[in-house]
Amino acid sequence: xWLEGLETVFQGTNLFYLLLGTAYGLLIGALPGLGPNFGxxxxxxxxxxxxxxxxxxFLAAIHASTAYGDSIASILINTPGxxxxxxxxxxxxxxxxxxxxxxxxxxxxxxSAMGGIIGWICLVxxxxxxxxxxxxIGPHEYTMLALLALSLLSVAAQGETVKGFILCGFGLLxxxxxxxxxxxxxxxxxxxxxxxxxxxxxxxxxxLFALSQVINLAAGKSSxxxxxxxxxxxxxxxxxxxxxxxxxxxxGGLFGIFLGIMPALGISTANIVAYLAxxxxxxxxxxxxxxxxxxxxxxxxAKNACVVGDLIPTFTLGIPGSSTTALFLAxxxxxxxxxxxxxxxxxxxxxxVFIGILLAQVAFFLGGLLSxxxxxxxxxxxxxxxxxxxxxxxxxxxxxxxxELLDVLMTVFFGVLGYFLVRNKYxxxxxxxxxxxxxxxxxxxxxxxxxxxxxxxxxxxQPVSLGIFxxxxxxxxxxxxxxxxxxxxxxxxPGADD
Amino acid sequence: xxxxFDTEIVLLLFFSLASGVFLALTFSYPSxxxxxxxxxxxxxxxxxxxxxxxxxxxxxxxxxxxxxGALPWHISAISMLVFLGLIxxxxxxxxxxxxxxxxxxxxxxxxxVRAAVIAVFSTAVLASAMKWFFVIPIPMGLLFS
Numbered sequence: 001x002w003l004e005g006l007e008t009v010f011q012g013t014n015l016f017y018l019l020l021g022t023a024y025g026l027l028i029g030a031l032p033g034l035g036p037n038f039g040x041x042x043x044x045x046x047x048x049x050x051x052x053x054x055x056x057x058f059l060a061a062i063h064a065s066t067a068y069g070d071s072i073a074s075i076l077i078n079t080p081g082x083x084x085x086x087x088x089x090x091x092x093x094x095x096x097x098x099x100x101x102x103x104x105x106x107x108x109x110x111x112s113a114m115g116g117i118i119g120w121i122c123l124v125x126x127x128x129x130x131x132x133x134x135x136x137i138g139p140h141e142y143t144m145l146a147l148l149a150l151s152l153l154s155v156a157a158q159g160e161t162v163k164g165f166i167l168c169g170f171g172l173l174x175x176x177x178x179x180x181x182x183x184x185x186x187x188x189x190x191x192x193x194x195x196x197x198x199x200x201x202x203x204x205x206x207x208l209f210a211l212s213q214v215i216n217l218a219a220g221k222s223s224x225x226x227x228x229x230x231x232x233x234x235x236x237x238x239x240x241x242x243x244x245x246x247x248x249x250x251x252g253g254l255f256g257i258f259l260g261i262m263p264a265l266g267i268s269t270a271n272i273v274a275y276l277a278x279x280x281x282x283x284x285x286x287x288x289x290x291x292x293x294x295x296x297x298x299x300x301x302a303k304n305a306c307v308v309g310d311l312i313p314t315f316t317l318g319i320p321g322s323s324t325t326a327l328f329l330a331x332x333x334x335x336x337x338x339x340x341x342x343x344x345x346x347x348x349x350x351x352x353v354f355i356g357i358l359l360a361q362v363a364f365f366l367g368g369l370l371s372x373x374x375x376x377x378x379x380x381x382x383x384x385x386x387x388x389x390x391x392x393x394x395x396x397x398x399x400x401x402x403x404e405l406l407d408v409l410m411t412v413f414f415g416v417l418g419y420f421l422v423r424n425k426y427x428x429x430x431x432x433x434x435x436x437x438x439x440x441x442x443x444x445x446x447x448x449x450x451x452x453x454x455x456x457x458x459x460x461x462q463p464v465s466l467g468i469f470x471x472x473x474x475x476x477x478x479x480x481x482x483x484x485x486x487x488x489x490x491x492x493x494p495g496a497d498d
Numbered sequence: 499x500x501x502x503f504d505t506e507i508v509l510l511l512f513f514s515l516a517s518g519v520f521l522a523l524t525f526s527y528p529s530x531x532x533x534x535x536x537x538x539x540x541x542x543x544x545x546x547x548x549x550x551x552x553x554x555x556x557x558x559x560x561x562x563x564x565x566x567g568a569l570p571w572h573i574s575a576i577s578m579l580v581f582l583g584l585i586x587x588x589x590x591x592x593x594x595x596x597x598x599x600x601x602x603x604x605x606x607x608x609x610x611v612r613a614a615v616i617a618v619f620s621t622a623v624l625a626s627a628m629k630w631f632f633v634i635p636i637p638m639g640l641l642f643s
Contacts, residue, residue, distance in 0.1 A: 035602045046632040141550030162549050166513050173520050174537045185531040188523060211578070218569035218605065384605035388598040389579060389620060395585075396624065400634045403587055419571055424506040442534045494577075 005351025014054050018356060021061030021365040024114060026371070028062075029069015030378040035058050035082020036307070036324045037209040039066035039200055042393050044327055044334075045400035051443065052335035053349055057356030059331055060311075063324060064357070065364035067267060067307045068112040071300060072376050075104045084267030085305045086273035091288060091295030098493075099233065100289050102373070106238015107293055109368035111249065111300030114242075116361035118253030118293045118301070119260065119308025124354055124405045125317075126261070130316035133446060137445035140459055142317075146441040147320055151472045152262060153430050161476070164430045167421070171434020172441070173378030175201045181443035194406050201330050201350035202434055203410040205323065210394040211415025216422065218387045236370055241293055248294045259302070260309020266307045266322030266429070273303030308357060315343055315350075318440065323432040330436075510550040517542035569605060577601065589639030594621040 008014065021043075028039040047055035056162045070081030075092035088108065095104040137145075150172075154164025178187040178198030189195040236246075242249070252274045259270040278298035279288045287293045308322030311328065318339035320326035332339050337346060344350050398411040421428050452458020460466050521539035526534040529571045532565070568586035569577075611624035617641075628634045 044549040044632065049633055063511065078550065163546050165544060165545045166510075166549065169545065170513055170516065171539045173517060173535065173542060176520075176538075181528050185527070185528060187527055188520060205642065215571050215574045216576045219571050252629055357611055365609065384602050384607050385616060387574075387605060388601035391581070391626060392598065392603075392620070394592055395581070396628060396634075399637070400628070400632070403635060403637075408582055408585075409579075412575065412582065415578070416571070416575050420505050420509055424509060426509070445534055446530065 001351045002355070004348045005353075005355045005497065006351035008053055008348055009057065009355045013051075013354065014057050014352075017054050018061050018359055018363055021058045022065045022360065022367050025062040025065025025067075025068045026364065026367055026375045027378060029066040029081055030375045031381070032073040032077065032079040032081055032448075034066075034210065034390065035084065036063050036066040036389075037082075037205055037327070038213075038394075039063065040060075040324055041209070041328045042397035044331055045202060045397055047331060048334065048400075051101040051225065052332075052337060052346075053352040053356070055331055055335060056328070056353045057360070058326060058355045059165075060188045060353070060462040061360040061363060063328075064304065064307055064311040064360040065118055065367065065406070067304055068109070068300075068368060069109040069375065071112070072105065072372065072378075073110060075296075075378055076101060079202045080177070082267075084271050084306070084401060085299075086268070087271040087299035088296060088303075090275065091290070091292050094289065094291035095293075095296065100238075100291070101376075102233035102235045102243060103238040103293075104203045104296060104407075105368070105372045107242045107296050107375070108238070108300045109235065109365060109372060109398045110239045110242040111252070111297045112304040112366035113361050114249045115253050115301035115306075116308055116364075117358070118250070119257055119305040119360050120354070120361065122257045122261075122305075123308055123312055127316050127344070130312065134317050134340050137464060138462075139444040140462040141468060142444040143441060143448055144321055144459065144472070145317065145384050146444070147369055147438045148472045148475075149437060150430070150433060151355070151476055153427070153433055155475050156476035157392055160425065160427070163426050167261055167426060167428065167430035168434040169425060169429040171436075173434075174204070174431070175435045177440020181439050182446045199435065200359075200401060201326060201405045201411070201432065204414050204435055205412025205432055206210075206285050206398050207328065207411040208418035208421070208431060209323075211411060212418030212422055213391050214387050214394070215415060215419040217383050217390075220418040229411075235369055236281055239369065241295050245294055245297055248297050249301050251277065251281070252298040254304035255298075256305025256307075257309040260306035260321050261312050262321075266310060266324075267303045270302040270306035274451060275300035282410045290352040304361070308361075313356070315339055315353075320433065320436055323429040323436075326432055326436040394464035443493070502629060507550065507553060513624060514543060515547060531610040560578055585637055585639065587639050588641055590636045591621060591625055593639075594625065 024043065028034050040059050043062055044059065047058060050058065064165070067082070067084055071088045072084040072094065073079050074088035080089055088267050092104045093106065097102065146456040150168045154161050154168055167420045175198070177195050179185065179189055179196070186196060201442050215447035239246050247304050254325050255274040255277060256270045259273065275295060275298055278294050279285045282288065282292075282294065282369035310325045313319045314325040314328055316339075318329065318385055329339055332343065333342070361401070394411060395408050398408045399405065401407055418428050448458055449456075452461070460469065507579060508634055517539045520535060521543055523541060523588060524536040577600075581597040595617045598620055599613045600618055603610060603615040607616075629636055
């Protein structure tokens with residue numbers, strides 16, 4: 001099957017879209033503020049006429065190369081290209097200021113590729129195990145897993161858990177619009193036939209992540225705050241330099257994989273956690289933030305390991321690892337494939353997809369080595385040109401889905417909403433996950449109730465379901481328990497009563 | 499000193515209102531269709547009001563930072579709606595040329611010829627890609643359909 005998968009990937013069309021996706025992803029990734037969400041969402045509607053394997057390979061190439069390309073803006077202009085490249089600024093930009101922008105790009109290129117390959121190895125080995133688990137779990141467990149995913153995302157929302165709950169709830173409410181998953185009863189349509197098919201994810205993602213950024217770019221200062229450093233030294237030097245730190249690569253990769261597999265924790269967490277862990281493990285933590293190669297290598301590796309790791313729960317359980325993989329979920333369903341065990345029974349398709357994902361890592365590695373310096377020029381495109389182009393691309397993406405101008409109107413609405421949410425530091429990804437998981441959550445909730453004779457305690461009598469519930473409660477209360485542990489030693493100290 | 503508008507309170511009011519409306523509608527649905535949305539709407543309403551109350555208790559903040567760019571958010575939003583309206587009336591291609599050219603000009607490219615060239619070139623590339631490469635029908639607008 002692997003050989004047949006390889007043959008499928010090397011067909012002309014699939015190879016072409018692999019390369020096209022890589023080039024598009026590098027271009028979008030290099031633009032500050034846009035990330036994999038925009039890259040995948042803008043192209044998703046255009047994959048309708050493609051084969052399922054071609055579509056997934058194309059989107060996987062965009063996903064991987066956008067995540068890598070995000071680092072270009074982080075390194076050259078100290079502006080994260082996306083949420084997954086925040087930590088790359090901390091040592092990447094200082095390296096560029098020292099005249100080592102090329103070296104930094106090389107480190108980023110190798111780190112990202114190695115992270116992607118580590119992620120791929122785990123994808124191939126862990127997926128069959130998780131599929132076996134998926135075959136044994138039922139509606140109770142799926143309900144709890146979906147709630148766990150939403151809870152984790154809320155907790156990971158920069159410490160603002162309540163904001164995360166509000167947005168998850170709002171996303172879930174949006175998912176209820178249209179027919180209910182049990183009886184097909186029409187709900188929350190407000191008398192408009194447009195809402196009878198529900199709210200689709202593409203206008204929401206394009207609005208929240210792309211148009212909101214456009215409004216922000218137009219409303220902010222038009223010139224960069226930081227000086228732009230062009231790479232004048234060799235990118236290859238960075239590749240060779242990165243190879244001197246295999247432990248950093250493996251450590252970053254493992255962090256990325258772990259955070260990718262956990263539903264809802266994504267690249268925004270992975271790159272920061274990996275950076276902090278690397279700094280803690282270093283004998284010279286003071287050098288971090290001054291242009292330490294390991295400070296760039298670790299988050300880059302973790303980021304792309306997480307990008308591939310995110311696909312594991314998406315393909316095996318149908319629970320997206322991030323808002324970007326929620327789009328993959330949508331892509332699979334558009335092509336008539338239900339994620340989970342069914343995906344792995346589709347003959348050569350899963351093997352072709354897995355090989356495509358591996359080749360996507362190789363493609364952006366070679367693309368980055370040969371052309372990162374040229375794609376880097378994209379950061380010099382003036383805001384005046386970027387703003388209308390991104391708007392037009394977003395409009396085209398929203399329109400292409402159902403050829404409905406109302407979808408574009410929906411995109412504008414979510415663009416304005418997203419702009420204010422980001423300004424007030426609300427975790428917009430929660431809306432997307434709520435929207436994606438809502439129908440699945442409700443359907444499994446009702447199925448579980450039917451099995452349990454409509455007793456709510458049924459969720460706590462199934463051991464796996466109870467276990468997942470307890471994990472969820474643990475993650476929700478843990479941030480409040482830690483300060484209590486810190487207070488106890490102070491209370492017991494001599495003289496504490498004085 | 500005039501107080502600036504606090505958008506977070508508006509957001510929380512929006513979420514409270516939205517979840518309240520959803521909750522109210524569930525009372526007119528059959529029990530199976532209403533159960534889960536009722537639970538979620540109630541929880542969302544509770545958290546929205548809880549956070550809103552906490553926010554109001556803290557007192558109004560300094561308000562939002564003043565925007566410093568060329569295009570305030572409401573102008574951006576209106577221009578996007580106008581663009582959408584133009585697509586509906588005149589079709590995608592004329593609307594794209596006008597929108598891209600106008601926005602580039604407003605945001606800093608004072609040379610109208612340069613703005614027009616960029617607008618026409620990017621429209622040609624994007625429209626061609628849509629029509630011939632991705633085979634997506636281009637909206638022709640009311641005037642030309």
